[in-house]
Amino acid sequence: MNQQQKKKIHYAWILLIALSIMVGVGKNGISTAGGLFLTPVTQDLGIGMGSLTLYFSIASIVTMIFLPIAGKLMAKYDIRLILIVSIILMAGSFAMFGFMSSVWGWYLFSIPMAIGSIFITQMAGPVLINNWFKKHNGLAIGIMVAIGGVLGAVIQPLVANLIATQGWRFTYIALGIGVTAIIIPIVLLVIRMAPQQKGLQPLGMEEAGASQNASAQQETLTGIAASVAKKSSAFFSLLAFFFIITSIASFAQHIAPFAMGIGYDIKFAGSALGAMQIGVLIGALSFGVLSDKIGAKSTAVFAMLLGLVPVGIFLTVPENPTLFTVAIGIFGFVISSLGTLGPLLTTALFGTKDYSQIYSTAAIGLALAGIVALPGYGFIKDITGSYTFVLYGLAGMFIINAVLVLLAFKGKKKLEKAGLWK
Template structure:
């Protein structure tokens, strides 16, 4: 049966989830373009700004399991709607910021909380529930790809407004874009009416949240995936937060940073589609490890050379292809291991590790830059940890290709 025919009944849900994801991720990934003008204007340091981004990532990570668990009790729609509203409020507070407190609360706490309710873990759980298991990995790749378009659009829009009218106008433009998350979350919330598929005898759907957590951390494959996920967050948030600043220090055209973030978003689409397709055919955990290794090699290549517009855009294309491809792989692996009912919560548990890495990438990069006057030590640490995490992930997947005894897929 053609894929479109299979998906037709759930297209409003998938489109809503994709739009919500593309805005929540795209706007968040583009905040780095405001780092230089905002810090100069309100009198805060680079490390102050990156601390707010680090708080955002910690709030996102540690609230993600809670948001996932709440979808089981209250449904997806109310959680996503509240998250969309918090995103609008957070951006508005940043746009009117006069000091560190507004940046910390708006860009840190409010947007971080919103992301726990609107970003990848929730959007992927919505998509996974809405479609049959036979096409799940492919659909997760499609939703992840659609979610990649946000950076392709928001970064250039934000940079144009920033250069032409100032950073406050740029963030005001982001507020307007974020308002569209509200109807998107409403339509994605139709998934609450979709019944869960029949469960196997060892599925954890009928257990409590506490038992589901215990089962997850008793699974060695999940634990290794979670630890390696730390690398993903560290590398990606380091780039989205610090690449615009790095290019400015190197004397590059400010628009190049927005173009590079847009390039990342564009190639993200291809990477998400590819890894969604590949995850339905090959070992998802081995593919995750390969992504981490390839990213690390790309980082080492780019930062050892003087940046040029050509190499920077090529670097953006490579990193973009390897960017959100982890989304369908992680979501698919969790669904395979544990079923669908607790997927958002369990995926959120893994995501906590990702966000600890994000904290290190954002705040640690800022601290090292303030202390050493360059990003050299920061990118070297990112490369070393990325290679280590990727190699361990691939090795575990190859040594135990089917992992330990897993729960039946939903």
């Protein structure tokens, strides 16, 4: 009987697959796909790229305001109710873009879309994985991002083809309805906040007896208290890291306009975004395994320095379609570190004691980046006529981020020396 139980697949793995599909479809069907609409919408409605991308900025402001509330709501209410309401807000608002004829429509509906997106694409993954996995945490996060990469490799070219053949209005509406229809059944049938709701212990916890479980849980929840962490240099370095890596990753929304601006068509842009998602897939698996083997610090520094390679290709030979596609793939590999290394760096720096509070506060850096970077890139393109200055900025940000990782771990050592890790 005991051996049968050991052979049985832990529910954590089933939840992980469902969670990965939910996050992957939400991100690629709504968030990432948004970039493919920018050029068709601006051309059709006569809107400037900077003006349209301001809706990303509004969404980021809403995210920044709502993130601290989101953590409390997840702790207080049924996760399934929260996620169902969230996907209706997120995908429903996205579908409404298909009916808009003025830029104000994007500004208005970006607000509920952002609120829903917080739970679907940002909070649910790290929080649920942290609850369900006390072992193989890095691998679980890597798998989640990797499955998102597989889904993205399929979804991005499909969206580009739909826009090319059916128009951007139809595609907005079809995506909104399709994403909702996929995610709601997943949430209802599989997603649960904690293993205890299924009568289980987290994966990696000893199951020899109640007292051992309590003891193991106590040992697992160690780290820096949120009140202390938020005042530390390590936290501010992490916050800045989140801001910069999100600013870098935000360029993904501009890849389609960048590609089309140098002569490629929307179908090629969609294929390039598909290549980016394959890079995300490989990066997610690599970073998860690397973090478990050599640590989050070394992995993060490696990722940031590798990011200089695609930027160099974009600056020197962007007109070569093969090299352009390779560069996009490497870029996807590197930006997968946002989904993989963000949560892992938080755990490595501050432990699991107050993880959700620390992560949700540090994630404000993600929102701040969206406020500045997404419309910023659009306005730079409108003013200069190209993305050249943006690319030089990306190169500088990769270097700064590598330094920030080192500073964050230096700050962690100070906290440990002060005896604040408990």
